[in-house]
Amino acid sequence: MDPRHHHTHSNIGAMLDPTKDSYCTQKNIPIRNRIGDQKANLQQLEEKNRQKKEEEDEKNNQERYCLQQFKNVKPKVWDAVEDAKVENPHTFKRREAGVAISNVNVPKGLESSYQPSSTNSSRKNSARPEQQQIVSKIDCKNTSYQPPKPTNTNYFQQNIKNMRENQQEIQTKNIKPEPKQEKLGVVPEYLKNRKQEWQDERDKEELRREMDAELAKIPPGTRPVGDEERAQLLKDLKVAYDAEIKKFNSFRLQSDNQSAIRAKNxxxxxxxxxxxxxxxxxxxxxLYIAIDE
Known part of the structure; x- marks a missing residue:
């Protein structure tokens, strides 16, 4: 056995040779190639993205839904665009398109005395008919236009006046109204109302206490008797008493049978x-009497 590999099957050998895992080897656990797994995952993601992009491109390249009878019909929106187009827009960039463009470089104050050179005139004469038509359109003046009339307004004084008016408005807005003077030495109305409410609450509480005290005096299972009810019951009791006395006097002094003796008793x-x-x-x-159940 090579002495260099005498630690091959030990933990020290696993430490010396990092390509081997002694624990995984002993437990028969497969060693995963994580770098290879990551590469495979990346390839799968790239393939998915590529397929998704192809589907989107195919969807965008597809012809949009349109009926066959309207397939070659031009939209009406473009009719207004064609009508609004300027005739020969490329001629506006040329020097011979009009006097307004040709006199751009003329010094100020010399416009009336300026005469175009022979080259410019020859170019004008050699211009095409449609260009000459455009020049005539540009050279025509608007007769309805009137320049603004000068006014003798002193804007400096006007600004000072406006500023003073604005300051006066601000001052009037900032003035606080004087507080309303209340009558001194007079109790406010809300305090009077509150005092009356407190007095009513005290009266109700006192009445409730009195009623509770009266109810506490009543024995359970009875009720109080009023004066009128008391007089009427007393009258009925006296009538019943007189009738019972009359019945008792009707018995003999010496009864000879048990039923007569029992009725007398x-x-x-x-x-x-x-x-x-x-x-x-x-x-x-x-006076309290029992409550009839």
């Missing part, structure tokens, strides 16, 4: 109950 008990109820109704103070 019941009448006597009822008389005693009526007497007690009448005394309760005649007693001064509040």
């Amino acid at each position: 019941e009448s006597q008990d009822k008389i005693a109950q009526l007497e007690k109820t009448i005394r309760d109704f005649q007693r001064p103070g509040p």
